[in-house]
Amino acid sequence: MKSLRPVPFFRLILPFIGGILCAMYAGVKVEFLLWTLPIIFVISILISRLKGHFSKRWMYGVLLTLLFFLLGFIRYNQTYELNSAQHFSHQILSKTSVFEAEITDMPVVKNERLKVQLKILKTGSENKESVPADGNLLAYLDLDSLSQNLSYGDRIFFRGKPTQIRLPGNPVAFDYRKYLHTQNIHYQLFISESDWVKSAETGGYYVQRQAFKMRKKFLKILRKYLSDSETFSVGSALILGYKDEMNEDIRTAYAQTGAMHVLAVSGLHVGLIYLIISKLFDLLFGTYRRKMRFIKALTCLFGLWLFAMLTGMSPSVMRASVMFSVIIVAGLVRRNNRIYNSLCISALFLLLLNPFMLLSVGFQLSYLAVTGIVYFQPRIYALLICENKFADFLWQLCSVSIAAQLVTLPLSLYYFHQFPVYFWASGLVVVPAASLILSGGLLLFFFETLFSAFAPFIAAAIGFLLYWLIFTVNFCIKALQIIPGSVIEGIWISAFMMFILYVIMLFLVKGINTRKGKYLTAGTAILALVFILTAFEKSKFINNRQIIVYDVYKNSLIDFMGNGTSYSLISNDLKEKSYGFAVKNYHYAQDVNKSEVVNIDISDYNSPALFVKENFVQFFDKKLYLLDKMPQGNKKQIDLDFLIVRNNPYLNLEEVGKYFRCDKIIFDNSNSRYKVEDWKKYCEENAIDYHVVSESGAWIFKF
C-alpha cells in the first residue's frame, strides 16, 4: 500500500470505524473492555523497545489497529444512550412519572406543535424521591404564549410516560425511528399544556446560548430584507444554516437540480469563508514571512469559528469547521499540505466525540465530497485546456461539480433515489453565487448592526441587492428544474449495491492511474456482475402481483400492483404528502412506473386487471369487498377472498358473516382503536384470520 504511507491516520480511522460498526451490530457490555485499552497501549510500547523489534515491527501495527478498533467499539457503546445504567427507561414509567429536563436545541414549530429536544436530568414519581437520570427525549408541546418563549438551555419539569418511536407502518417508508437513532434519540412524548412548567433558564453551554442569540438577531435582519418565503429560505439556509422554515417547493427545486448541497452550510461555505479571510489577509498584509503565516492561520481560525458561532453552531457547521481547522493547522506545521491525512484526523476527532455522527448522512456526504473533489478535480480539469480565461473559470467550476457528484453518486442514489441530470449547470450558477450571497450576507450583518444608526442606507442597499441576487439564483434553479429530463427518479439500490459501486470506482481509478488494464477489466467485470444481479432481481417482478393495504392515519390507501403498474384506491381526505410518504419508496423498490390513483368511493371502475363495482373489487382472480357500512336487507351470501373494513363503521360482525364469506379480514387505520379491539376479540373467538394495520403495519399480499 505505497500510496497510504503519507496518510497514517487512514490506517487508524479504518479500524476505529470498524469498531463502531461492530458495536452497532453486537451489543456487548463494555466495562471490562475499558481495561484492555491501557494494557494494549503498554504492550505496544514495550514491544517497540524490544531487541530485534524491527523484524517484528508488524506487531506494533497490529496492536495499534486493535487499540483503535476497541476504541471505536467502546466509544459507541458509551455514547449509545440506552446503554446507560441511569437511562430513564430503566425506571418504572407511568403517566404520573415526573421528569426534569433541559432543552438541548432550539425548539422548532412543526405541524402546529413545538418540537423540543430534551436531555433528561432527573426523574421520579409523586410518591417517590427523585433520582438522577439521563437519556434523550423528543417532546412535542402545545403552542401557546408560554411555550413559545422556550429556548435552548431552559429547564422544564414535565409529567408523562415517554413512548418508544413507532416503526414505520409501510414497507421501505422513511424510517423515523432509525433516523432518530442516528441522533441517539429513542423516545418521544406529547406533553399537553398543563403537564409542564419551566424551572430554570440557566442550563446549557454559555457559548452555545450566545450563538443562538446571535443567530436569532441575524435571522431578524434577514427577515427584514428577504421578504418572501423562497428568498428567505435560501438566504437563511445558505448564510446561517437555518432550515427550519424551508419552503418545500424551492427545496425540491434545489434537490432536483443537484444544488441542494449549497443549502446546507458545509465545507463549501466554510471553505469560502476561509478563502475570503485568506485573500483579504494576503491583500492587506502579505504572507511572505513565517510569522505572518502564523498570524494568518490564527486569523483564519478565529474567523472560521466566529462564523460557526454566527450560524448557531449547528452540527454540519461544526463538522466543516473542524475539518478546515485541522487543514489550517496542518498547513502551518508542514509545507506539503497532506490533505487526506488532515481529513482523517478531523474525522477521527469528530467520531471520537460523537461516534453516532458516522451514521449521519451529512457527515458521510461531506467527507466523501471533499475527498472526491480533492482527488478528482485536478484530473478532470486537466482533461480540457481552455485558452479563454472566462471559459477556463467555468471549466474549473464544472470540474469541481463533476468531481463532487461522481464520488457522492452511489451514496446519494442510495439515500435519495434520484439523479439530477443538470448538476453541472446548477453548479455553475450556485457556487459562485454562494460566495457572493455569503459575503453579501456578512456585509449586511456588519452594516446593519454597527452603522444602522447613522448610515442606514448602506445596509438597505446591500439588503436590496442581496434580495435580487437570491431571487435571480432561485429563478435560474427553477428554470433548470422545468427543463424536461432534469431529474431521473425511482432509482433503487441496496446498501450492498452501493458498496459494490464504490469498489468498482476504486478499481477503475486504479486502472486509469497505473495504466494497467487488469484493473479496468476487474472493475468492468464487477460492474457486469452488478448488472446481472439487477436484471435477475428485476426478473423476479415479472407477473408478480400484490395487494397492499397501507398504514395511513384516519385514511384508507389500497394498492393493486402488478407488472410495473399500480392502481391506488384512496380515501377523500388523504393528503398528497401522506400518499407520497406511504407509497413512493415502495413503488420505486417494486419497479412501478405507471401509477393510477382512483377515489375509493367510486362506484364503478374498469381496467384490464382491476374491476370495481359498488365496493366490490376484483384484481386478477382475487375478490374483495370494502366494508364501510353495515350491510342490510336480505342478500345472497357472496364468496370472497378478503374483506377490508375501513372508515370506522358500526358493525355487527356476526351479521356481516352472513353476507360475506372470506379468508381474511383486514382492518385498516381509518378505524378507531376501540372498535378494532372489539372486532379483534370477535375474530379471535371465532377463529377468523385477521390483520390489524394500526398494530402490525401495512398488509401486503403477494400472489
Next chain:
Amino acid sequence: MKIGYPIKEYFYFAKRERQGFVYFSALCIFFAFLPLIYPLFYDNTTVDFSEFNREIEAFYADDENDNPQIADNIREQEKEIILFDFNPNTASKEDFENLGFSSKAAQTILNYRDKGGKFRKKEDFKKSYSVTDEMYKKLEDYIVIPEENKAFPNKKRGKKFEENLPAEEFLFDPNTASLDDLIRLGISKRTAKGLVKYREAGAVFKKKSDLQRVYNFREADYLRLEKFIDLPDSLARRQNNFPPPKFVKKEKPVVYIDINAATAEEWTQLRGIGPSYARRIVEIREKLGGFADVSQVAEAYKLPDSTYQAILPFLTNENPTVTRIPINKMSKDELGKHPYITWKEAKRITAYRSANGIFKSMDDFRKQHVFTEEFYRKIEPYLSFEY
C-alpha cells in the same frame, strides 16, 4: 480549447487487456438492457370479470324481492345503520332513523306514542305498523324497556359466576381501562358498566379517591385496588422540591373578550383557547356575520362544552349587531350559504315564498310549518324583511 492529455496514447491497451475489457463491457450492456424486454413476458391475458359481476348483481338483486317497505327504508336511507340499546317509549325520531327506520316509519312510531301508545314489553314494539318482522328480529336484542316490578332478575346467577373467578391484580387507569379489565380486577359487572357509563358521560378521574365516586363502588373493592390505581393520591402541593408546587396550574391574566370585536389573537388569551379554536370562532363569526348571542360561540367546530363553560364568564357582547340577510331577495343557493340554513331548508323557504308571497315580518316567517321553534329563534337575528 483542446484536450489536455494525449488521448490516443492514453487509451492504448495491450490486446489481452482489450479483450477482457471488451468482453465484460459487452456483458454490462447486455444485462443493462435486458430488463427492457421483460414486458414481453408479461401475462397480459385480460381477466374475465363477468362472473364476479353476475355474483355482485345477484347479491344486490334480492333487495327488490323483499318487503317493499324495507326496500323503501333502505333506499331512502343516506345514513348508516347504528344499532344501540334504546327504549321505544322514549327514543327520538333521529334515534329511530339511526336504527334503520325511514323518516316516515319513524314518524309513525312517534305519532302512536303521541296519541298515548305505550310499549310495555318488547313484543309490543312488533305491533307498530312501522316495525316489520325483519326489523324486529334485528332490533329485538337492543330494546330496553325498564320493567316496573323487578325482583331480582338473572342477576343472582350472574353474581355467583363472577364471584367464582379469581380477581387479578395489575396497574390500571380508571380513565382508560376497558370493561373487561375492570371485571378482571374483581369489580362487579354492574359497577364496572356504571363506571364506563360515568366515563362516557364525561367524568374524569384525577386522583385515586375519585374512583369512589362511581355509583355503588364497593368499599372493599376500593381498598383492595387502591394500590393498583395509576393516579396520584392527591393533587395537593408537595413539600419536597420535586416536582415543584405550581405544577398543575398555569396563571393567565383575566381578560374580557368582546365576542364580536375580538381578533383571533385576543381569543387565545382565554384559558383553553389556542390558535386553532380561536381561528374557528372567528371563522364562524365571519360566516354568520356576527354573534347575536354569547351562546353561539359554543357552536365553533369541535369546541368542547367544558371549554365553553370555562370561558363563558369572560365573554361579553358589547355590540350584538349582526349582518342581516334580506330573506325576500335571496335565491335558494344564496340562502343555503348561511351557516344556519341548510340547502334543503333554503329550498323550502323559497318554495314557500313563491307560493305565499314575500315575508313581511318575523311572524309571517314563523308561519311555515316545517321549521322548529329552535330554528326560528336562532335565525331571527339574521333576517331582514325588506323587499
